[in-house]
Amino acid sequence: MHIDKAEIISALRSRGLNARADWVDRELPELVDTYKNAALLNTLGIDAAGISPDHVASRSG
Numbered sequence: 001m002h003i004d005k006a007e008i009i010s011a012l013r014s015r016g017l018n019a020r021a022d023w024v025d026r027e028l029p030e031l032v033d034t035y036k037n038a039a040l041l042n043t044l045g046i047d048a049a050g051i052s053p054d055h056v057a058s059r060s061g
Contacts, residue, residue, distance in 0.1 A: 001033075001034045001035070001048065002031040002032060002033055002034065003031070003032050003034055003048055003051050004030070004031065004032075005024065005025070005028050005029065005030050005031070005032050007051050008021075008024050008028070008032060008041070008044070008046055009021045009024055009025055011046055012024065012044065012046075015045075017044075020044060024044070034048040
């Protein structure tokens with residue numbers, strides 16, 4: 001599953017973590033693979049399951 005990078009940035013900014021949000025904006029692709037980046041998302045405190053379905057992008061590969 002992939003999630004929109006903007007959702008991660010928004011979640012971080014809402015918690016006042018602007019430096020981390022800026023880093024995510026620079027380093028991650030527009031669609032973030034939740035499996036590949038599970039440890040990073042966990043470190044950032046992002047629960048991919050908690051992002052609303054209309055902000056989740058599925059790609060068949």
